[in-house]
Amino acid sequence: MLRYTLGRLLGAIPTVLLVIALSFVLVRAAPGGPFDAERAVSDVVEKNLRAHFNLDAALHVQFVDYLGNVLQGDFGPSFRYADQTVSELIAGSFPTTLLIGGMSLLLALLIGVSAGITAALRPNTLTDRLVMTLAMSGISIPVFVIAPVLVLVFAVKLNWFPAGWSSTSDASRLVLPIVSLALPQIAYFARLSRASLIDVLNSDFIRTARAQGLSRASIIRHHALKPAMLPIVSYLGPAVATVLAGSVVVEEIFSVPGVGQYFIRGALNRDYTLVLGIVIFYAVLIIVANLIVDLVYRWLDPRIRQH
Amino acid sequence: MKLNRYFLAAPFALLVLVLALSSCEQRDAAEETPSFLNRALNSDPDSLDPQRARSTQSADVIRDLGEGLLGYAADGELVAASAESWTVSEDGLLYTFTLRDGLRWSNGEPVTAEHFVFALRRLVNPETAAFYAEQISVVVNAAAITAGDMPVESLGAEALDARTLQLRVEQPTPVFLYLLTHPSTFPVNPEVLQQHGDDFTDPENYVSNGAYRLESREIGSVITLTRNKYYWNAANVAIERVRHHVVADEMSEINRYRAGELDMTSTVPTAYFEQAKIDFPDELRVAPTLAVYYYGFNMTQPPFADNPALRQALSMAVDRDQLVNKVTARGELPAYSWVPPGVDNYTPPEFAYSNLTQEERNEMAQSLYRQAGYSESNPLRVELRYNTSDVHRRIATAVTAMWSDVLGVETQLIGEEFRVLLQNIREGEITQVFRSSWTGDYTDAVTFLGIMAPGATWNLTGYDSEEYGELIAQAAAQTDMQARRLYLEEAERVLLRDHSVVPLYFYVSKQLVSPRVLGREDNPLNYHYSQYLSLVDTEE
Numbered sequence: 001m002l003r004y005t006l007g008r009l010l011g012a013i014p015t016v017l018l019v020i021a022l023s024f025v026l027v028r029a030a031p032g033g034p035f036d037a038e039r040a041v042s043d044v045v046e047k048n049l050r051a052h053f054n055l056d057a058a059l060h061v062q063f064v065d066y067l068g069n070v071l072q073g074d075f076g077p078s079f080r081y082a083d084q085t086v087s088e089l090i091a092g093s094f095p096t097t098l099l100i101g102g103m104s105l106l107l108a109l110l111i112g113v114s115a116g117i118t119a120a121l122r123p124n125t126l127t128d129r130l131v132m133t134l135a136m137s138g139i140s141i142p143v144f145v146i147a148p149v150l151v152l153v154f155a156v157k158l159n160w161f162p163a164g165w166s167s168t169s170d171a172s173r174l175v176l177p178i179v180s181l182a183l184p185q186i187a188y189f190a191r192l193s194r195a196s197l198i199d200v201l202n203s204d205f206i207r208t209a210r211a212q213g214l215s216r217a218s219i220i221r222h223h224a225l226k227p228a229m230l231p232i233v234s235y236l237g238p239a240v241a242t243v244l245a246g247s248v249v250v251e252e253i254f255s256v257p258g259v260g261q262y263f264i265r266g267a268l269n270r271d272y273t274l275v276l277g278i279v280i281f282y283a284v285l286i287i288v289a290n291l292i293v294d295l296v297y298r299w300l301d302p303r304i305r306q307h
Numbered sequence: 308m309k310l311n312r313y314f315l316a317a318p319f320a321l322l323v324l325v326l327a328l329s330s331c332e333q334r335d336a337a338e339e340t341p342s343f344l345n346r347a348l349n350s351d352p353d354s355l356d357p358q359r360a361r362s363t364q365s366a367d368v369i370r371d372l373g374e375g376l377l378g379y380a381a382d383g384e385l386v387a388a389s390a391e392s393w394t395v396s397e398d399g400l401l402y403t404f405t406l407r408d409g410l411r412w413s414n415g416e417p418v419t420a421e422h423f424v425f426a427l428r429r430l431v432n433p434e435t436a437a438f439y440a441e442q443i444s445v446v447v448n449a450a451a452i453t454a455g456d457m458p459v460e461s462l463g464a465e466a467l468d469a470r471t472l473q474l475r476v477e478q479p480t481p482v483f484l485y486l487l488t489h490p491s492t493f494p495v496n497p498e499v500l501q502q503h504g505d506d507f508t509d510p511e512n513y514v515s516n517g518a519y520r521l522e523s524r525e526i527g528s529v530i531t532l533t534r535n536k537y538y539w540n541a542a543n544v545a546i547e548r549v550r551h552h553v554v555a556d557e558m559s560e561i562n563r564y565r566a567g568e569l570d571m572t573s574t575v576p577t578a579y580f581e582q583a584k585i586d587f588p589d590e591l592r593v594a595p596t597l598a599v600y601y602y603g604f605n606m607t608q609p610p611f612a613d614n615p616a617l618r619q620a621l622s623m624a625v626d627r628d629q630l631v632n633k634v635t636a637r638g639e640l641p642a643y644s645w646v647p648p649g650v651d652n653y654t655p656p657e658f659a660y661s662n663l664t665q666e667e668r669n670e671m672a673q674s675l676y677r678q679a680g681y682s683e684s685n686p687l688r689v690e691l692r693y694n695t696s697d698v699h700r701r702i703a704t705a706v707t708a709m710w711s712d713v714l715g716v717e718t719q720l721i722g723e724e725f726r727v728l729l730q731n732i733r734e735g736e737i738t739q740v741f742r743s744s745w746t747g748d749y750t751d752a753v754t755f756l757g758i759m760a761p762g763a764t765w766n767l768t769g770y771d772s773e774e775y776g777e778l779i780a781q782a783a784a785q786t787d788m789q790a791r792r793l794y795l796e797e798a799e800r801v802l803l804r805d806h807s808v809v810p811l812y813f814y815v816s817k818q819l820v821s822p823r824v825l826g827r828e829d830n831p832l833n834y835h836y837s838q839y840l841s842l843v844d845t846e847e
Contacts, residue, residue: 032726035438037361038743040733042764044454045440052436080361082354083508084526092526148558155566164559166529166552167345167568252556255563257527261555265351270726 001298005291012287019283020070020276024063027272034079034270053079053273066276075277080269086277089262094281097258100174100250101243104181108239111182112189113232119190120197121220131190138187147180147253164255177254181247185239192235197228230301237293241286342547342842344824346571346835347554347563351527355508357493358430361438366490368530368551371837373493374517374538376404376423376472377484381839383750383830385484389418389494389516389539390472399479399786406470411537412496413520420466422494427474428452428459430491439491445483447475479786485749493517518544518838528553532837545826545841564819570842571824571835575817577698580637583819590819593638594829597647597747598814599755600639602691602706605738606807607769610687617679617687618806621740622658623672624713625706626665631812634705635698638817642810645802646755649831652792653752656800669713676714687716692731693742695722702811703742732767743767744814750831752795753782759802770807 035041035049050056054065069076075086084092112135119131154176155163161175162168200206201224209219248260259278266274298304352365357373360366370378378388387393390404410418430437431444431452444450447463463475476483486492495507496514503512513521518540519532530551534544552569554560557576561583563569575583575591583591604611604618611618627641640648644655660668681687691707693699703720710716718740723731731738745765747754758765761776775798782794802808816833826840 030726032724032728032730036726036729036733038729038745040729040764040767041438042441044450045436045438048433048436048440048453048455049438052434080353081351082356082359082361083505089526148562151559151562156562159566162563162568163566164552164554164563164568166525166550167563167566253559255528255552255554255556255559257525257553261351261527268725 001295004298005295008291008294012284012291015287016280016283020067020280021063023276023279024066027267027270027275028059030267030270032270034272036270053077070280075280076273078266078271078274080265080271080274086273089274090259090277090281093257093259093262096256097244097247097251097260100177100181100256100258101240101247103174104178105185105236105239105243107178108182108185108189109232109236112186113193113229115186116190116193117197117225120194120201123198128194132194135187135190138183139191141184143180143184143249144253146183147176147250150176150180151253165257166255173254177247177250177256180253181243181250185243188235188239189232192231193228196231197224200224200228226300230297233293233296233300236296237286237290240289241282244282244285342545344546344549344571344837344840344842345569346549346551346837347560347569347573348551349557349560349573350555351553352530352551355513355521355524355530357490357495358426358435358437358439360490364553367834368532369490369493370517370834371519371532371549371551372513372515372517372521373490375489375493376487378488379830379832379834379836381826381828381830381836383828383832383834385488385750388488389423393484400476402474402476402483403467404472404474406472407539408470410516410539412514412516413535413537414496414499414514415537416496416498416514417469418494418496418516419469420472421469422496423472423492424462424464424466425497426494427464427492428462429495431462432459437491439489442489442491443486445476445478445480445486447477478783480783481786481788481791482749482751482753485751488749518836519549522548540838544838546837549837561819564821569819570821571827572819575637575819577635577637580817587819590822592818592820592827592829593815594833595640595647595649595831596814596816596833597649597750597754597831598744599642599645599647600702600744600811600814601642601645601742602809602811603732603741603743603768604807604809605735605741605769606771607735608739610689611739614679615806616675617681618809620672620675620679620714621710621716622806622809623660623668623675625709625809625811627811628665629709630702630705634701635812638815639812640815642812645759645799645808645810646752647747647813647831649750650747650752650755651750652788653795655752656796656803658803672713681714681716683715687714688719689716689739690719690721690737691740691742692721692723692728692738694725694728699742706811735769741767746814747832752792752799753779756782756795756798756802759807768807770802770805772801772805775801775805 035046054062078084078086078089081089115131119128122128151163154160161172165173206219206224209223247258248264251258251260262274263278266278348364348367350362350364352368353362354360354365355369357369360369374388376388376390378386380386389406389410391407393402393404395402406420412418427443429435431440431449433453433455440453448457448461451457452459452462465473467473494516499512499514500507506512510521510524515521515535518535518538520535522531522533524530532549534541534547554563557574560572561579564572606612631639631641643657643661646655648655691703693703700722707718707720710718732741745755745758756779757763759770760766760779761771778794778798778801782791782798785791785794820827823843824840825843827835
């Protein structure tokens with residue numbers, strides 16, 4: 001297991017380097033520069049700004065300098081936000097994204113999987129249909145529709161939760177963003193786990209277990225659930241990525257100070273260092289998340305372990 | 308089926324647990340007190356460093372925190388701020404400011420003239436790489452210092468004693484006092500800067516000289532200010548604490564206002580404007596601002612270079628009344644001049660055709676169009692570029708329809724991401740007609756007219772009129788305000804005659820302001836210092 005993990009981590013190094021190199025070039029290839037504004041700066045001021053941010057050096061020199069700094073954990077100054085470095089911006093905003101993303105994923109996982117199991121145990125009944133219809137609508141309605149509706153109902157009309165992050169410092173501000181982010185994921189988990197459990201329940205080893213006279217509850221608990229969770233676990237990797245990077249809309253609507261906002265603004269502002277910093281950070285994060293998923297997978301499924 | 312019940316109950320139990328745990332970090336309940344003003348910024352301020360800040364949102368916060376030699380009253384009048392009085396030499400080249408007695412930083416230390424000199428030198432220093440480095444380029448040697456040709460010590464700014472500051476300008480500059488209201492000219496405390504370096508903007512280090520001090524800052528979310536008890540006018544600052552909330556989404560601002568979480572929004576989105584009139588008739592504040600929305604012609608390339616008749620035809624064929632009443636519809640004023648109304652000591656001349664009816668304009672436009680060599684069988688094919696946004700797209704669509712109906716012009720609309728558009732405009736190669744806007748810095752006509760001078764940084768069209776440049780230069784050389792005004796008005800007449808730009812409308816500021824906020828006055832710059840506001844309790 002340790003050898004496998006180390007091997008995977010070593011194998012990730014070229015991937016990360018490639019990501020850095022590609023984004024370094026791509027972000028600079030985008031038309032328009034970081035100092036373009038409706039109120040354009042003069043050539044003299046632009047020259048000073050370029051010197052300040054080391055943009056006047058040759059591209060390969062910039063890249064080597066940048067890579068050297070990144071290896072020391074320094075993502076450099078943001079071109080736009082003068083008061084914080086890129087590392088400070090990520091360190092300041094990621095915990096919020098992680099809290100909201102993690103909580104919504106957990107919520108989605110628990111509700112989604114239990115709903116899916118409930119449906120799978122009573123296939124083609126009213127319960128099943130109801131759960132799956134709800135799941136289907138959850139997938140179909142986009143977040144940018146759900147979130148404002150939640151705001152209207154629970155913040156503006158009922159006043160149960162704040163409409164915006166900064167309006168309070170207590171936990172009530174977490175509720176609406178978490179729920180908005182969790183709803184579509186609940187649907188995915190429900191559909192996945194239903195299909196998977198029905199599949200497992202129809203397999204030979206379950207029939208064998210039943211033939212041996214085990215109770216239905218015991219079969220489900222001890223024999224069916226673990227293999228049924230395999231697709232869920234493999235979906236967790238992409239789900240983590242979706243929830244962590246894809247929360248931009250939710251962050252925007254609830255004014256949540258998460259990484260997503262900086263990612264978008266960084267791209268729009270041509271804030272090269274900020275965009276690069278976040279891309280690298282996410283690349284590493286997703287590689288690690290996928291590794292963890294694979295490790296869990298190996299633990300769940302004995303067939304994979306042997307190879 | 309115990310299993311299922313367990314599964315369903317678990318997430319809720321977990322959620323409750325987390326909510327309970329995280330509510331332990333609750334800081335204070337002061338948010339409920341009536342002397343807490345909640346206002347919105349529509350984007351995250353990039354910096355609280357007066358010299359490094361770029362955005363208008365940063366400037367809004369810095370105007371609460373700091374103070375320059377001069378500032379603005381609630382109604383937008385230019386007023387003395389940290390300077391108590393000043394004199395200008397006979398030749399208009401030497402300004403001597405006397406600071407108020409007993410000015411203090413928020414840490415209690417005295418604010419001296421030396422601190423202003425320090426900040427101004429820092430502003431023009433090439434190492435600072437300040438976006439607004441050229442804000443005070445009229446000060447002796449400022450431009451040369453920014454270009455790296457002279458040492459910062461050579462700046463024409465000198466502290467004669469703790470309360471006397473002398474600034475030398477290179478030529479008489481009637482708008483100089485306005486320039487000194489800009490946050491980039493606000494003082495910074497040299498000792499704090501030296502001690503904390505780049506971290507001096509952190510809340511635990513930040514020291515300010517204005518009505519408020521920085522209490523806390525949640526990056527990307529909210530900036531909390533508390534009254535600065537050392538401020539010279541602290542006795543007249545009514546609101547104890549101010550929170551500037553970052554709300555990037557316009558509709559979220561409205562929702563938060565409706566939920567009672569904001570006292571002032573930063574804007575009102577077009578989509579909600581009609582409803583706002585119904586929901587909040589007494590809280591919706593709309594007022595003209597110093598900003599013009601315009602289409603520019605690329606004056607360096609065909610078909611618009613050397614073709615004034617064509618440019619005039621396109622300008623005349625736009626029915627601006629339709630545009631502001633049917634398309635933008637938030638109370639904007641149709642623009643028949645370049646300089647908006649509301650600037651001091653100036654009456655904008657209007658297009659010669661502005662007293663004609665739209666039908667008469669259309670007829671004249673058609674004859675100009677033919678004169679320019681175009682006709683139904685040989686229509687003008689033109690590209691109109693705008694930065695992608697709903698409002699810009701709708702305006703471009705309407706203008707395209709007008710050009711097509713009146714003249715038969717075939718317009719291709721090209722929506723581009725903002726910085727792509729800016730680069731295309733800057734290069735001036737492929738752009739033909741482009742959308743842009745200009746916001747004045749102060750209530751003087753030159754903030755609009757100056758940018759169209761030949762070679763000016765913000766002259767986006769490539770308009771290169773010697774006659775115009777000469778008039779602007781003449782105006783700058785006048786010390787007599789009446790003579791200066793005549794030159795400026797003449798310059799605008801030339802600008803309007805040449806049709807390098809099509810001004811479409813003048814912007815308005817749109818805000819929802821809670822009835823519990825008193826003291827907010829409309830002003831053309833749309834600056835609303837928190838120190839002039841007060842709160843009443845309207846809950847009962």
